Amino acid sequence: MKLQSENGIGRRRFLGTSGLTLLAASVSGIVCNVPSKDENKEIEVSFQTDGWKSIMEDAKKYRKIDAHNHVWTGSNASQVDESCEILGITKAACSIPGGKTVKDIRANNDIIIQAMNSHPKRILGQCYINPLFKKESLDEIDRCVDKGMVMLGELYDAVKINDPLYYPIVERCIKHKIPMMLHGVTTLGNWRPGYLPTNPPNSSVPEDFVEIANRYPEAMIICGHIGGGGNWEYMCRVLQKAPTLYLDTSGSVSDEGMIDMAVKYLGADRLLFATDMNYETGVGKIMWADLSESDRKKIFFENFNNLLRKAGNHAD
Ligand SMILES: [Zn+2]
Structure with a gap:
């Protein structure tokens, strides 16, 4: 019929x-x-x-700032620029997470600085550091901020985010008035049968984010990718225990109801649009969530822009 x-x-x-x-x-x-x-x-x-x-x-038609993206080589910056143009993503905050030595990390951050300089209207820099290099990390944050980077990201699994090694890093971000975004996983509390956690032991789980955010409520801490794989429902339930935490919407997972549940538990003010290179999925999941126009605009643009505004790095 x-x-x-x-x-x-x-x-x-x-x-x-x-x-x-x-x-x-x-x-x-x-x-x-x-x-x-x-x-x-x-x-x-x-x-x-x-x-x-x-x-x-x-x-x-929606202005958007991508709070979680990557540039892997200098030439890749033009691909990021082109992808953002097609989907109307005004700006994208990009990082290269990783590097075994201080020298490697610095070289990776230099690639991001090149990308910022080659695409100044599009690419925002995220500074990667490893807290195990205590003094060098603080020096690298200062250097990257001086070069125009707007935040830390994507911090990874060298150390859990609630480890005391992170305290001086968080305090330095508070001083610079910049956000910090860290790779979040949901190994714990996973009740789905058949799921085999494969995350390294120092990966930060939602409880770790809650602990550091409640220790430093003035910090702008972003839990990376609700759709990174794993149990996003559990992530939402736990993250609501820290009222100052933010959650980015990136990741390749776009399950029905994911963004809606995040809004219900955390509120639209705490969600930041992001793609983590999943451009169409990243935009599509915000378009198809059951959101008011006002909330959609907040998530796509305003929330993250307001975080960037604290240090004068906002889009307008
Ligand atoms: Zn990640």
């Missing part, structure tokens, strides 16, 4: 849950037939493009 005609074109607007699929569909105008409960008959489902703004155009 055919679904009822809407707007005189005989096709029903189909709302799905996969941002990636929908964004792709929106530009190609996919029409497909799916089985109905009534045997031998099909329902025609289409993604409207004619007479409607495409989903891509809808997404592009």
